[in-house]
Amino acid sequence: MNLTVAEENYIKAIYKLQEGDQAVTTNALAYELDTKPASVTDMAKKLKEKKLIDYEKYQGITLTPEGRKTALQVVRRHRLWECFLVDKLSFSWEEVHELAEELEHVRSEKLINRLSDFLGNPVIDPHGDPIPDAHGRMAKPRPQTPLDQANAKRLVVTAVSDQSTALLAFLNAKGIKLGTQLEIVAHYEFDNSIEIKMKHLSSLTISEQVAKNIMVRPL
Amino acid sequence: MNLTVAEENYIKAIYKLQEGDQAVTTNALAYELDTKPASVTDMAKKLKEKKLIDYEKYQGITLTPEGRKTALQVVRRHRLWECFLVDKLSFSWEEVHELAEELEHVRSEKLINRLSDFLGNPVIDPHGDPIPDAHGRMAKPRPQTPLDQANAKRLVVTAVSDQSTALLAFLNAKGIKLGTQLEIVAHYEFDNSIEIKMKHLSSLTISEQVAKNIMVRPL
DNA sequence: TTAATTATTTAGCTTTGTCTAAATTTTAAT
DNA sequence: ATTAAAATTTAGACAAAGCTAAATAATTAA
Known part of the structure; x- marks a missing residue:
C-alpha cells in the first residue's frame, strides 16, 4: 500500500x-x-x-487491522528516530518530536530495521513510550497514571507527552526527566495545583495542566 | 526561504x-x-x-547565488545521509542513493550539523563526491576524468555516478570500488569496449557506457 | 417532544505540481 | 534566406489536500 x-x-x-x-x-x-x-x-x-x-x-x-498495522509502522519509525536523535546526536528530548515527524515518513523497512539494530533494538523511546518491533508487537506499557491522578506519595516519572515542546523545555528546566523520582507533598483543589518534591531539592508547585502530561508509577 | x-x-x-x-x-x-x-x-x-x-x-x-546556496545545502544533506547509511548502517553504496533522496528533504541545520559531527565531518561521500561544509564550501575535487577518456595506463577509481543502482551493483560484483587500482590494457574502438585489469585478477572487458560513469585519476 | 445547539457532511473554491495538445520561437539544413 | 525540425511555452485539465460557507444530522436541553 x-x-x-x-x-x-x-x-x-x-x-x-x-x-x-x-x-x-x-x-x-x-x-x-x-x-x-x-x-x-x-x-x-x-x-x-x-x-x-x-x-x-x-x-x-x-x-481496520490493516490500518492498525500501518499505524504501528509509523509509530515504530517515529520512536526509533527519536532514539537516534537523542542517543547518537545528543538532542534533548524536547527537540526531537518535530524532527521525528519528518523522518518517520521515509518508508524503508530495511532502513528502519538497520536503524533499530544500530541503536541496540531499544524498546522505549526518549519519552518512555514503547517502540513496536518489526512485527508491530509492543511491550505493553507498565501501569502508569497521570501525575494529577496519582494516589501514591512516592513516584517515578515513566513517560511524558511529547506533543508540546514548551512543556518538555519546562520540565527540562525543572530537572524532571524519565526516571526522576518525586513525592507528592500536597494537592490543592482550590487552585488546581500540585506541590511536589524531588530528592535533594526544595519542593515546587506545578499546575494540573502540566501534571496531567506527566505519567508516573508508584516507586 | x-x-x-x-x-x-x-x-x-x-x-x-x-x-x-x-x-x-x-x-x-x-x-x-x-x-x-x-x-x-x-x-x-x-x-x-x-x-x-x-x-x-x-x-x-x-x-542565482541564492539558488546555488540552496543547492549546496541539499547536496550536503544528501551526501551526509549517504555517509550515515554506509558507515553506520552498513548499506552498500548502490543502495543509498534513493534513501538519501528522501532524507535530504528533512530541513534542519542543527540536525545536519550534528549528523556531520557524528560522522566525523567527512569530506567525501561513499561515491567519492565532495561534501559541502556548513558554509557551502567544498573541497575542490582532484582532477579526474571518466575512465573511457583516461590516457594514463595506471589509474585509481575516485568516484562513481550514483545515479544508477544497476551500475553500482555491477561494479560491486566486479569488485570495483573507491580507491580500486586498475590498468587499462586496451581500448577497442571498433566495439566501444575497454579491457582493464585489477591487481591479482584476470583482466575484464567493460563497455564505454559503463566506463564513462567511472571517474579515475592517474596513480 | 420540540427547539436549540453541536457535530458532521456537502458543495464549491484554492494551491501545488503535474499532464496533453496546440501554438510559438529558435535552430539547423538546404 | 527560406523552410523544416526541434525546443519551448501557453492553454486548459486533473488529482491531492486543504479551506469556507451552507446544509443536514445528531444530541442536548427545556
Missing part, C-alpha cells in the same frame, strides 16, 4: 486517539491534526476506500 | 546540470527529473519569482 504523508499522519492520529473500540470523532481528529472537520471527512472517504479505516458517515472512524 | 520538496529537487537538478555559466535547457531538466518540458517551464516561473534562478523564456535557466 502506497500512502501519502498526509494519509500516514491521519492513520497515526487515529491510532493515537482510539481508545478501546470507541470510534474517533471527526472533530477530535481535526483538532489533533490542526485542520478542519470538513477536511477530515474528505480524508475519511479516501482512507475507507483504501480499507485502512471503517467509516460510515456520522458514525466516526476506527482502524 | 521555505521550499517544497519539488522545488528543492529542481534546484538540485539545475545545480547538477549546470556546467560553468551555461544555462540549463528546459528539455535537459525535464529529462533529468523524469518529467515533461511543460512542467519545467511552470516551475521555472515559480523559482524565478523566488529569486533562486535567472530565467527568461526560451533562454534556459541558471542558478
Whole structure:
C-alpha cells in the first residue's frame, strides 16, 4: 500500500486517539491534526476506500487491522528516530518530536530495521513510550497514571507527552526527566495545583495542566 | 526561504546540470527529473519569482547565488545521509542513493550539523563526491576524468555516478570500488569496449557506457 | 417532544505540481 | 534566406489536500 504523508499522519492520529473500540470523532481528529472537520471527512472517504479505516458517515472512524498495522509502522519509525536523535546526536528530548515527524515518513523497512539494530533494538523511546518491533508487537506499557491522578506519595516519572515542546523545555528546566523520582507533598483543589518534591531539592508547585502530561508509577 | 520538496529537487537538478555559466535547457531538466518540458517551464516561473534562478523564456535557466546556496545545502544533506547509511548502517553504496533522496528533504541545520559531527565531518561521500561544509564550501575535487577518456595506463577509481543502482551493483560484483587500482590494457574502438585489469585478477572487458560513469585519476 | 445547539457532511473554491495538445520561437539544413 | 525540425511555452485539465460557507444530522436541553 502506497500512502501519502498526509494519509500516514491521519492513520497515526487515529491510532493515537482510539481508545478501546470507541470510534474517533471527526472533530477530535481535526483538532489533533490542526485542520478542519470538513477536511477530515474528505480524508475519511479516501482512507475507507483504501480499507485502512471503517467509516460510515456520522458514525466516526476506527482502524481496520490493516490500518492498525500501518499505524504501528509509523509509530515504530517515529520512536526509533527519536532514539537516534537523542542517543547518537545528543538532542534533548524536547527537540526531537518535530524532527521525528519528518523522518518517520521515509518508508524503508530495511532502513528502519538497520536503524533499530544500530541503536541496540531499544524498546522505549526518549519519552518512555514503547517502540513496536518489526512485527508491530509492543511491550505493553507498565501501569502508569497521570501525575494529577496519582494516589501514591512516592513516584517515578515513566513517560511524558511529547506533543508540546514548551512543556518538555519546562520540565527540562525543572530537572524532571524519565526516571526522576518525586513525592507528592500536597494537592490543592482550590487552585488546581500540585506541590511536589524531588530528592535533594526544595519542593515546587506545578499546575494540573502540566501534571496531567506527566505519567508516573508508584516507586 | 521555505521550499517544497519539488522545488528543492529542481534546484538540485539545475545545480547538477549546470556546467560553468551555461544555462540549463528546459528539455535537459525535464529529462533529468523524469518529467515533461511543460512542467519545467511552470516551475521555472515559480523559482524565478523566488529569486533562486535567472530565467527568461526560451533562454534556459541558471542558478542565482541564492539558488546555488540552496543547492549546496541539499547536496550536503544528501551526501551526509549517504555517509550515515554506509558507515553506520552498513548499506552498500548502490543502495543509498534513493534513501538519501528522501532524507535530504528533512530541513534542519542543527540536525545536519550534528549528523556531520557524528560522522566525523567527512569530506567525501561513499561515491567519492565532495561534501559541502556548513558554509557551502567544498573541497575542490582532484582532477579526474571518466575512465573511457583516461590516457594514463595506471589509474585509481575516485568516484562513481550514483545515479544508477544497476551500475553500482555491477561494479560491486566486479569488485570495483573507491580507491580500486586498475590498468587499462586496451581500448577497442571498433566495439566501444575497454579491457582493464585489477591487481591479482584476470583482466575484464567493460563497455564505454559503463566506463564513462567511472571517474579515475592517474596513480 | 420540540427547539436549540453541536457535530458532521456537502458543495464549491484554492494551491501545488503535474499532464496533453496546440501554438510559438529558435535552430539547423538546404 | 527560406523552410523544416526541434525546443519551448501557453492553454486548459486533473488529482491531492486543504479551506469556507451552507446544509443536514445528531444530541442536548427545556
